[in-house]
Amino acid sequence: MLVKTFGSAVFGIDATTITIEVDVTTGIKFLLVGLPDSAVKESQQRIESALRLNGYKWPKKKIIINMAPADIRKEGSAYDLPLAAAVLAASGQINHDKLSKYVLMGELSLDGTLQPIKGVLPIAINARAEDFEGFILPKQNAREAAVVDRLKVFGAENIKEVIDFLNDEGSLEQTVIDTRAEFYAQVNNNPLDFSDVKGQENVKRALEIAAAGSHNIILVGPPGSGKTMLAKRIPTVLPPFSLKEALETTKIHSVVGKIDKETSLMTRRPFRSPHHTISDVALVGGGNYPQPGEISLAHNGVLFLDELPEFKRTVLEVMRQPLEDRNITISRAKFSVEYPASFMLVASMNPCPCGYYNHPTKECVCAPGVVQKYLNKISGPLLDRIDIHLEVVPVPFKKLSEMESSENSEAVRERVLAARKIQENRFAEHQGVYANAQMTSKLIREYVVLDNESNNLIKNAMDRLGLSARAYDRILKDVKNNIKHIGNIIFVSLN
Structure with a gap:
């Protein structure tokens, strides 16, 4: 007898329906075809044990299983149930x-x-698109799948519950959540706040400008000056997720299994902070069976690289293309996958190995030439892709001991939202562009027109600092952001 069931394979961040055809005939062989990997081939032993312990039998006949389409590799143990x-x-x-x-x-x-x-x-989204009535899956994953409306989601704890449901001898509880209500109830919930940071008003201002235009930024300063503390609070002043952004980001985290059983939809922008020992594959994604890397997990959020010079140079260099194109393509001999990677890069570093070069009170103990060698660990092309370079100085005791709280994240976010709204209106006719940092050279020439005084200032800066054409474009993006949305022009040295 020939029977078909349906599963799904995730390819990149999208799913493809897999038809599982089973034919049980006279004989004794077990054949599993359709490009399964080792985990799928091992399913026979798991299934046989599960059926036996639940009162069913593995057929003592010839079993032929085909997983179609046969040219797509089937990976993992998730096909056991179908x-x-x-x-x-x-x-x-x-x-x-x-x-x-x-x-x-x-x-x-x-x-x-x-x-x-x-x-x-991704599997639930694909199931709805292909007009399936429902999705039966482990109960721990039910809330995540229930985000998709117009699809019945049934979570089961064991195979006996699924069999009873298919035989009309029992029922499975449908998981239903109000996606919009749950999303908007959690969207502004964040335990960190800018008011926790004492002093550093100029740094906060620069971070506000960076958040308003989605600009990359690097913080340079001695240990204990608050670089990491400031960076961790950047997501609190970024615009809240839209429902579309939340779905897109949740899909990426779902593919790598980063969604816990209590979470249905991500409501806060991701903040990823990988250790400096990370490999280039772990950062951008890849492997034998490609998976998203840290830059994709930071999509629509912040990627924070603490102690930037300590990262291996080869790791940092692979970020050049994603920083420009806002996506990453992983190519293999037989296929290629594309992952989104539109993130805001925030980096921090010490000015020298000992950390106290140009410190107002402590003396640098680094040998001659060591400081320049340390700074040379970061290539010019990578620095060229960072819009704002900012010096962070230590906070004096008087500021640290003040009891009065500084401006909170909510107030800063309101200004950032106002700036983003203007940018959205400006780029309404340009798909995929919602912030100044995403402007192409053509858009820069169209929207950024400088007067003679500003043009001469930038010319002098380029001559003195030897800036590239890319740096020139990035300065114009920042200038546009500051004039139109924040009210000030901040020129930051890019040397």
Whole structure:
């Protein structure tokens, strides 16, 4: 008897429906075809144990399983549930009438318990797009899938519950959440705040400008001057997620299994801070079966690289193209995948190895030439892609001991939102451009027209500092942002 069930394969951040065809005939062989990986091939042992311990039998016949389309590689153990259901239906042990209406995914333990899987949100979105009635999956993933409306989501704890549901002998509880209500209830919930930072008013102002235009920024200063503390609070002044951005970001985190069972939809912009020992593959994504890297996990949020010169040079250099194109393409011999990577880069570093070069009170103990060697760890082309370079000085005791709180994140965010609104209106006709940092050279020439005084100032800066054409464009983006949205022009040295 030939029976079909339906699963799904995640490719990049999108899913493709997989049709699982099972034919049980006379014989003794077990054949699994359709480009399965080792984890899928090992499913026979898990399924056989799960069925036996739940009162069902593995057919003692010839079983042929095809996973179509056969040219897409099937990875992982999430196909255990649809494979088990198809084998039971093909051998006449359960009813197969409902199988065509649902996508089934889940890993089986030996006792039949369903284990959580990755990539649930893209699978649910694809299931709705292909007009499936519902999605049956492990209960731990049900809230994540229930974000997708017009799709019935049923979470199950074990295979017995799924079998009873398919046989109309029991029911599964449908998981329903109000996506918009839950999203807007949590969107402004953040434990960090700019008011926690004492002093550093000029740095906060620069961070506000960077947030308003989504500009990359680097903070240079001695240890303890507050670089990391300031960087961690940047997401609190960025505009709140739109529902579209939240779905897009949640899809990426879903693919790598970063969504916990209590979370249905990400409501806060991601803040990723990888350690400086990270590899280039872990940063940009890749592997034998490509997965998103840190720059994609920071999509629509902030990527913070603390102690920038300590990162391996090869790791930093792979960020050049994503910083310009805002996406990353991972190519292999047989295929390539593209991940979004539109993030705001925030970096911090000490001015020298000991950390006290140009410190107002402490003396630098670095040997001659060491400071320049330390700074040369960061290449010119990478620095060229960072819009704002800012010096952070230590906070004096008088400021630290003040009891009065400084301006909070909510007040700063209101100004950032006003600036972003103007930019959205300005770029309404240009798809994918919503902030000044995303302007192309053509848009810069169209929207940034300088007077003679400003033009002479930039000319002098380029002559003195030897700035590149890219740096010139980035200065114009900052100038546009400051004139129109913040009210001040801040010229930052890019040397």
